[in-house]
Amino acid sequence: MKDFSDFDVVVIGAGAAGLSATSEIIQKKKSVICIEATNTIGGRCYTDNSIFSLPCDLGAHWLHSFSGNQIAEYGKKQKEDFRIYKINEKFLVYDGIKQVNGNNLFKIIDKLKSLKAKYSNTLLYKKCIDVPFSELIPNEIKQNEWYHTAHQAIGACLEGVDFDNFTTADAYLNFKNTGVGDGFVKEGYGTLLAHYRKNLPVRLNTIVSEIDWSGPFLKIKTNSGTIKSKACIITVSTGVLNSGLINFKPLLPPEKYEAFAGVNLGSYNHIILQFKEDFYKYFNIQKDEYFFSKINSLSSFPRGFFGTLKLHNSNLSYLDVGGKFALELEKEGLKASVDFAINTLKSSFGNIVDKYLIKSHATLWGKNKFFSGAYSSAQPGKAHLRNNLKSSIADKIFFAGEAISKNYGTVHGADMSGKECALMVIETSKL
Ligand SMILES: Cc1cc2nc3c(=O)[nH]c(=O)nc-3n(C[C@H](O)[C@H](O)[C@H](O)COP(=O)(O)OP(=O)(O)OC[C@H]3O[C@@H](n4cnc5c(N)ncnc54)[C@H](O)[C@@H]3O)c2cc1C
Known part of the structure; x- marks a missing residue:
């Protein structure tokens, strides 16, 4: 050099x-x-192998725009080194301790997605609406018991900000899809990027x-x-x-x-829990299962997580937080983040969670000055x-x-x- x-x-x-x-x-x-x-x-796309003695992405892990993602294309050619696959979405929804079919949540998610698309559509709206998305959401949706759960998953965790700090104009003016679907790479996105x-x-x-x-x-x-x-x-x-x-x-x-x-920058962090295999067997949890635990609506913004359980069929589960709540937890630190995730899981699965937990970690990206x-x-x-x-x-x-x-x-x-x-x-x- x-x-x-x-x-x-x-x-x-x-x-x-x-x-x-x-x-x-x-x-x-x-x-x-x-x-x-x-x-x-790798920056915000980095795989750690030491915390859990397994590949663990501390930043990015979804290979977004999978069908047109050039890094995924590279990885698919390295068959010896990388196992890359398109995600087959499965959902597990809990309302307190009760598992539910999730239809009420999915209806709200669909309504919010349609609203986002409507206000991002140039043909319908010649003048772009660069205002807080929350102002465009009818009260009937906001008052729905599943609104905060949907808000956390497709608002705070996706955009890094809650709907009152998000503008659909950002998506409309500035985002162009280059592919469809999402993928995962078992060895970690950071490892793949470093190889590329x-x-x-x-x-x-x-x-x-x-x-x-x-x-x-x-x-x-x-x-x-x-x-x-x-x-x-x-x-x-x-x-x-x-x-x-x-x-x-x-x-x-x-x-x-x-x-x-x-x-x-918006706020978004992973809280990562490692469980014994028996935990997944006991609750019949499948590989890469998306997990929602209903978020109560007492707060003005969603305090809860959006989860991906049994990631890559490993024994790791990611419970992600975004927006103002992520910022709040980040200020309180790693232990507070982990405690929150474990207690929320217990509200669905019961105290038995403790018996299966091996190790935990939480990212605090906002606290890193780089x-x-x-x-x-x-x-x-x-x-x-x-x-x-x-x-x-x-x-x-x-x-x-x-x-x-x-x-x-x-x-x-x-x-x-x-x-x-x-x-x-x-x-x-x-x-
Ligand atoms: C928790 C989390 C989850 C995410 N999930 C996904 C996902 O699933 N899929 C996806 O596609 N994207 C995801 N992202 C976003 C994605 O990681 C980023 O968009 C992308 O990695 C940014 O790359 P970059 O090169 O623009 O910036 P960075 O990765 O931030 O690179 C900039 C580099 O500059 C260095 N630097 C900073 N200051 C200095 C300095 N003064 N001198 C020298 N160097 C400096 C930093 O250390 C860093 O390495 C996620 C991000 C986070 C934080």
């Missing part, structure tokens, strides 16, 4: 976007280095603190020296950009800071600001990452955005 001297391009961040950009620049035969603050590659992007020049444990763009070359200050380059691609999250962890000299135009704040949250969500009234995120500065500073992608909030979207950005850098910065 070339040492810290001059590079054509410096890529900041070794998540899906940064790795993809680095790979593309190498293919164009330009000199490049990827700088990563943490001690691993292996052997790239990445410098780990290197934190960028300043980008000086006052002269003809960029001077990029890190904790282990300053790098000179003709251009850079910044792929850190909008949460990191908004936090001011990276200082720009001179400051960027005000519309960039407005975009970092307006399209900031991420500051889960994935981007435009605040109501700010959906148009994703365009400002993308604009480059002086043909030298470029931006990529999930927040800029047409498939924002996803790994394959971040990957595509890295590639597109690298091509733009080659075209416009006369390297």
